[in-house]
Amino acid sequence: MILPLLLLSSLVLVSSETPNDKLKSCCATIKHGDKDCIDRFCDFNSISQTNILNYLSTCSDKGGTVGMMWDCASLRHDHSECCKAKGVEGKCLEYCAAQDGVPTNYLDYLFCTESFNEIRDCFHDHMDKNAAFSHKKN
Secondary structure, X not given: OHHHHHHHHHHHHHHOOOHHHHHHHHHOOOOOOOHHHHHHHOOOOOOOOOOXXXXXXXXXXXXXXXXXXXXXXXXXXXXXXXXXXXXXXXXXXXXXXXXXXXXXXXXXXXXXXXXXXXXXXXXXXXXXXXXXXXXXXX
16 A cells, blocks of 8 residues: 555656756756856756857857757757747757757857747747656766
């Protein structure tokens, strides 16, 4: 009788984790990233189309920090269908197809900042239903 209660209580704990909790949990597993960038920007509320350029200009030259944080936020999942449903188009869909990581030629995609909130929202919605990514596995 105790085992089923323990299993049920652990399910409640896992499901009560918000997407932001999961994102922060993943970022905590980044060993070789820039701590300041992670502390400032590893939060769904801290990344939006109004500050994505600040994030990129601050963190893109910090080794692989942007890519590792992108993996945490995207779960390296293909969000293309969600993005299309939210109106993301053209080359910007490359940010949605996150299974291969973030595109690194950011200047080619500056026009995508206007779609960033929609992309972020797809990541958030997917994270709500799935476990966090962990850099410990890689």
